[in-house]
Amino acid sequence: MFISVSDASREYFFKDKGKTTALHKVNLEIEKGEFICLLGPSGCGKSTLLNLIAGFDKPTSGQVSINGEVVLKPSEDRITIFQNYGLLPWRNVLRNVELGLEAKKIPKKERRRIAEEYIELVGLSAYKNHYPAQLSGGMQQRVALARALAVDPDILLMDEPFGALDAMTRMSMQDEIERLWQEKKKTIIFVTHDIEEAVFLADWIVIMTPSPGRIKSIIKVPLARKRDRTGVDFFKIRDKVFAEFGLKDTVEPDYYL
């Protein structure tokens, strides 16, 4: 298995001897190239789980391993993209995309070539000399995507990356990430609390619930890509997810006999 989360728990202990269980005994197996969405309400441990996989944090019990090796710290093989883009305001688009390549000690000429290639990939060549403040939110997130992909990581970890975008821009960014995923064959773990976003993007959806944060169930999304957000099959899966969260009483059966 490529990514393996085994009985991972994360507890926070307080001075008064109280504790919060941010994540309780989570088990998850992810294959290379899969697109997984972690879906659930605020406080169910989505970011905690993502941070354990990223290596920003460690489980209090259990473990996360990637390619058979226990994750103990962050790595260039896994890049996280956040909601707030994380761009440096004093650097233009080109130099923001070059950032991760600098950390990898890639020579200047090669850096520029790779950065330009990825800026082109996200459709921002005309803006390569612009600064983040001169770009819309969607464009800034494209820059963040180009920067992450330029480093050529195996895994992209995305923590509500489109949370700050309006509904239309959000849908075009969903199209974009799906295209990039297909083209670059990355493994993506994507945190969201938007049910339709999860149904549009995921190979399978990890449904999480809070107090303590845990996995409630997993829903496979066997729909061909590119998915039709208004199709009957799409609505069927969406309804299944609604039912998991208790937002719909009954689920239509898949077949009538």
Ligand SMILES: Nc1ncnc2c1ncn2[C@@H]1O[C@H](COP(=O)(O)OP(=O)(O)OP(=O)(O)O)[C@@H](O)[C@H]1O
């Ligand atoms: N540093 C911390 N100290 C104490 N408790 C924490 C800490 N970080 C997270 N928690 C708690 O762990 C639980 C899970 O938090 P987490 O941020 O993983 O949830 P989430 O599902 O990502 O929420 P959101 O959608 O609001 O970002 C919450 O109850 C939170 O209060």
